[in-house]
Amino acid sequence: MKIPSKLGFTLLTFLLLTATALAADKGAIAGNIVDKREYVMGGLNVIAIGRDIDARYETTAGPTGAFAFDEVEPGSYTLITECEGIEKIVKLIEAQAGRVTQVELSAVAIQPTGNAAIDKYVASQWSQGGRYPAGNISYLNLNDEQDLYFMLVYFGILGLLSVYGVYRYRLVYLFLRYKTFAPRPQSKFPEDKLPRVTVQLPLFNEMYVAERLIESVVKLDYPRELLEIQVLDDSTDDTVGIASAVVKKYFDQGYDITYHHREDRYGFKAGALEAGLKKSSGEFILIFDADFVPRPDCIRRAIHYFTDDRIGMVQMRWSHINTDYSLLTKVQAIMLNAHFVIEQTARSRCGGFFNFNGTAGIWRREAIEWSGGWQHDTLAEDTDLSYRAQLMGWRFVYLLDEDVPSELPIEMNAFKSQQKRWAKGVVQVGLKMLPRIRRDPRLPLRVKLEQFFRLTGNLAAPLVIVLALINLPILIVRYNQGFFHLFVLDVPVLTFSTVSVIVYYIVSERHLHPKGFWKSLKYLPFVMSMGIALTFSNARAVLEAICGVKTPFVRTPKYGIENQTDSSWLRKRYVPRRLALPMIELLFTAYFIFTVWYAVHSQIFATLPFLLIYLLGYAYAAVMSIVQGRISLRRTNGNRK
Secondary structure, three states: OOOOOHHHHHHHHHHHHHHHHHHHOOEEEEEEEEEOOOOEOOOOEEEEEEOOOOOEEEEEOOOOOEEEEEEEOOEEEEEEEEEOOEEEEEEEEEEOOOOEEEEEEEEOEOOOOOOHHHHHHHOOOHHHOOOOOOOOOOOOOOOOHHHHHHHHHHHHHHHHHHHHHHHHHHHHHHHHHHOOOOOOOOOOOOHHHOOOEEEEEEEOOOOOOHHHHHHHHOOOOOOHHHEEEEEEEOOOOOHHHHHHHHHHHHHHOOOOEEEEEOOOOOOHHHHHHHHHHHHOOOOEEEEOOOOEOOOOOHHHHHHHHHHOOOEEEEEEEEEEOOHHHOHHHHHHHHHHHHHHHHHHHHHHHOOOOOOOOOOOEEEEHHHHHHOOOOOOOOOOHHHHHHHHHHHOOOEEEEEEEEEEEEOOOOOHHHHHHHHHHHHHHHHHHHHHHHHHHHHOOOOOHHHHHHHHHHHHHHHHHHHHHHHHHOHHHHHHHOOOOOHHHHHHHHHHHHHHHHHHHHHHHHHHHHHHOOOOHHHHHHHHHHHHHHHHHOHHHHHHHHHHHHHOOOOOOOOOOOOOOOOOOOOHHHHOOOOOOOOHHHHHHHHHHHHHHHHHHHHHHOOOHHHHHHHHHHHHHHHHHHHHHHHHHHHHHHHHHHHHO
């Protein structure tokens, strides 16, 4: 901590020495000892040795770091300050008769000295900014237990995140190793022996996309007599009239299409699929959510894999019809692409478990029924059924090169709600299925570990919030510890926890866009920031799942937006309003504005990229949620008048 009286003390010393030097026709030397951050260091011995004259003077710096030699012989001197734990200081000066020579010595503490005064400085409080830049990893700048606790929490969290980072690297490695091992159907069904397929379309308040979905499904290139379409509608709004009218239109044209409406919404989406399955006649069940627009040939691209009787499900990759609509949709596309390109491919092609993604997949009816059917004790009924089926011995196929277009959420609150539901559902499945996976003697250890990491990945969300909270204290505790400590301690964990994320997204984008993937690189900071932006909603989801808190299946609003200039969604229903969570994000935005300022003010520039990712994530999520929520609120109030 800088001593306020330093300047006055030095000035008084300077005046007294000047008077003495003038009177005695000799010179004087006065100065201060500071460290490289200009903090005073008192209690050190200072020696002045004449270079061209036989003279030697010694003194001790006062508590303010000031020292002085009065009545010294004019000439050249070497000033030396040397103490155990302090780098040796050597400085050449010239003392002149009748003048006071001012000097400032710059010291650097490198280890505990045993000198109580020096060590008190070295182990200074946060506001003093202690410093240990030399290469001694065994001695960190920890002045009390509180600092130690912060460091333990900090490196403990980074260590856990690094473990998941290593797992992410493994997924990337497996993808690169197996990406050319594309699955091939065992054989093909003859055209006259194609199996009957039921297409299930679960809906809940989808008035803007229901017709688009049904229209695309009736265009599927598959024998009409072998295609059954079920519209499973739990809606409570105008979707009922829209969907039933479209169904009637095509029923009258001879399509095997039926409309099923439930009043109670029991079991949510799983309940609707379960009810529809009981009334269906297909040997295979193809499911599409309301935001999908399947291509006509999607059944023919997938159905032949079922010539192998061991195959229980075939999943197709999601693609996106509105990627370029906004920054939010661009970021979502990159995040989802990585999951479908890296994770699903790596897991499926190395013999591990992977899950049905809830839509754009075909199930063998037997696989559903033999595995216990659709269950609705979790919010991730697709993941739940996937694990139960694979534990029963059914094999799954993932088609990386066969995609089904879908619409991405274009509103921040809707996106956070979707991610929260997914996060909570996966944790619920983990709590339900991990004990069974652990006890299964048929599964090798690598498969058990794979499923552990897959189903517990969302636990990172509350850890990242804790990491965000202690960012500023850690900056203060570790203020200028030096490059060596940063290199040895921080670089390894950041390489695993942060760099792994960058590699994960780059490899994915390069696979999908080999010639133009570099265009996606400019969005990587936003992608990483979006991961931070989701921490509050996902952390709440994780805690609710662990505590057994039951919540309804909250659908993700879709607006039928396909082109970049369409802003009609602002005038449509379903725009969610959630202002409590954005206010917390706004508080964290202010916190990180101050933290960034502190880092700049203290010249801790190496931390800025990480701090700015936090700041950008919380600021973007808060502002977009509040602005879009207020627009929805004004429109709702206007409709009531």
